[in-house]
Amino acid sequence: MAVRPILLYPDPILKQVAAQVESVDELTIAVIQDLLDTMLESGHSVGVAAPQIGELIRVVVVDVSKSKLGKDNNHGLLEMVNPEIIEKSGSKMMREGCMSVPDYTGNVTRAEQIVVEFTDRAGQLRVIEASGFESVAIQHELDHLDGMLFLDRVSSLKTDLYRRKSK
């Protein structure tokens, strides 16, 4: 149980593909716990992916229930091992920022609705349908597992901005 530092680009770990988790063992649980602690500590964060704390395994945590945009449409805290998007539809643009790429935000278009399959902390296979902000947050975190940053999905740098508001 520990709050871990968030790796910042250009740390090369952020650009690597994370490994599939063979079984949800103690080590996996420990990473999930560290992700939760790190997400809570950072206050404003709605999700963290394992590579962001230096663990190259396919684990993310997402919780948009405490955020203004996600509080009315969410699945609460999601602890996802080996998550995979099996269906996508619609599109939604948001201006994304990322803890691993501080001071920069960019417009990214993602699917509005997704169906995600993942293994939970208890080792159970789960399938959920997410939409709106939760869908965007999940897609953003899952990208980290494939070494993708939102910068890879930005189409125009022309309209970038710096930090939206000082926290």
Place this chain on the structure above:
Amino acid sequence: MNHFALTIVGRDRAGIVSQVTKILFDLGCNIADSSCSILGGQFAMILILGHPEITDRDSFGDAFKPLEDSDLSVALRVLKPGGQIRTNIFGDICMISVYGSDKPGIVYRVAQALGEKNINITDLNTKLVGSDERPVYVMVIEAVLPENVEEEDVNGWLTPIRNDLQVDITVRTIPTVEL
């Protein structure tokens, strides 16, 4: 570091960017910020440059002469200290799409309405599309809304323009999220 704004415009062809950036590289200029695009048949480059030693226009000598010789227009502006730093504009980001049959005043009327309400335009692109017989004008604006201004307010302020110019206007804010 001293800063300059360089603009280059000329008939579009392959090789302009490499010709310009080779000169800048050889001069030891940093390209701090830039936007380059085709507008009509012209290629337009706008660059904010930094240089550790060069302080004035004359020091560039005839470095840009090869560009002028190949029919590119070159303009250099010396920035005052701090002129390269973008001031942080806080507020919700708003995209405004305007389109309709081409007629005079579309850009002006929309810009005027936004300016009056202190809405800062951060990006603006226009294009004439459609056929020769039925030209359609399209404009996309990115703007930053001041505090206490909502999407619906902007929508309302633009309604007279919708009616006067018979154009379609949509306003949508893009939420900023920290993930």
